[in-house]
Amino acid sequence: MRVISGSARGRTLKAVPGMGTRPTTDKVKEAIFSIIGPYFDGGAVLDLFAGTGGLGIEALSRGMDKAVFIDKEYKSIETVRSNLKAAGLEDQAEVYKNDAERALKALSKREAAFDLVFLDPPYRLKIGDALMKQMDELKLLRRQATVVLEYESSYIYPDRFGSFTQLRKAEYGETTVSIYVYDQESGSV
Template sequence: MRVVSGTAKGRPLKSVPGTGTRPTTDKVKEAVFSMIGPYFEGGAALDLFAGTGGLGIEALSRGMERAVFIDMEPRSIETIRANLKATGMTERAEVYRNDAVRALAALEKRGRAFDLVFLDPPYRMKHGHELMASMDAKGLLAADAVIVLEHESDYEYPETLPGFERIRHSKYGETAISLYRYAGEKTGGNPEEEQNEAGE
């Protein structure tokens, strides 16, 4: 794996040890960013179920100002930190070990709002739409925020969800990408957007 484009283009990224993490391939990553960018002028990204941190790091490399990385696995957190250091992105990132639900509650308390969200839960979990609804309710999304939902290709989320509209849906082998644009009213905090554990 590597950073595909931007200021850290070509930098190699470490994989999480073991077989429990399914990283987004460079091919899929490049396709995703060709759909949503490919480059950005500031803004804040949230990489939930971050794994290696590859998607959030790619967003930083392509111009996002800040990114928050969340994962439950200690080995993933170590890998994210190593990849941020290797790409020179540490100062623009926050990394927290927590589950998704508790992390969103913690981010709500901090008044955060994100322009770009990566949701790549384990394929056995079909609750991407519930997490999106939670982000809406908690005011964690900036106006016109884009949500990149990665899931297995034989499962399909609805074209429309309350507050969201699906703008693209593409399949890459066993992986599918559903892109949603946030159309709700809540904007949380700074739409352009403490190295402790997010949680309590």
Template sequence: MRVIAGEAKGRPLKAVPGNQTRPTTDKVKEAIFSMIGPFFDGGWALDLFAGTGGLGIEAISRGMERAVFVDLERQSIDIIRKNVAAAHMEDRAEIYKNDARRAIKLLEKRNLAFRLVFLDPPYRMKDADVLMNELAERRLVEPEAIIMVEHESGYHYPEQTGAYIQLKRAEYGETTVSIYCYRPNDQDAGGA
């Protein structure tokens, strides 16, 4: 695993030992960023279920201003810290050991709004759409934010959920990537 493009291009990234995490392969990561970028002009990224932190690190390398990394596993948090340091991004990364739902509630208190969100939960979890809607309800996503959901190929998320519209869906063997855009109407955006 490595950083594919941008300022940290070529930097190697460590994997989490064991089989508890399923890191996004370089091939899938390259395909994801071709669909959502490939480069960015600032904004905040949220890497929920961060695992190795590879997606958030790639986003910073390609121009995101900052990224928040959240994972429940201590081993993953240690690897994310090492990978962020290897990419020289410590000043642009926040790393939290927490449950995804609890982290969402805590982030709401900071009045953050994310332009890019990575949801790569364990395949046994089938509620990324519920998490997406919770992010919207708590005003944690900017209008036109891009949300990437990585999931098992046999599972299909809806083409629309709340104010999210599916832009693309691509299968890579056992892995499927669904890309959504957050398009709130005036009422959802608080009349803005």
């Protein structure tokens, strides 16, 4: 795994020790950023279920101003911190060990708002849409925010729900990536 483009291009990223995480492959990461970017003029990114932190780090490398990384596994948190340091991006990041739902509630108390969110929950959890609705209710998303949802290809999320509309969906073997745009004007949760 490596940072593909931007200020940290070519930096190698460590994997989380053990078999508990499923890092996004460089091929899928490149495909995601060719759809949503490829570069950014600032903004804030949330990497929920961060794992290695590879997606959030890639977004920082490509121009996002700041990132928040959340994972409930201690090994993942250590790996994210190590990868941020290796990429020279630790000053632009906050890293928290927490459960996703509790983390979202805590972020709402800080009045955080995000332009880009990466949601890559364990495949056994089919909670992407519920977490997106929670982000809407807690006002954690800026208008026209992009949400990248990665999940098991055998599962199907709706094209449209609440304030979210799917812009694109792509399958990569066992992995499917859906790109949603948020518009708080269009839906009611």
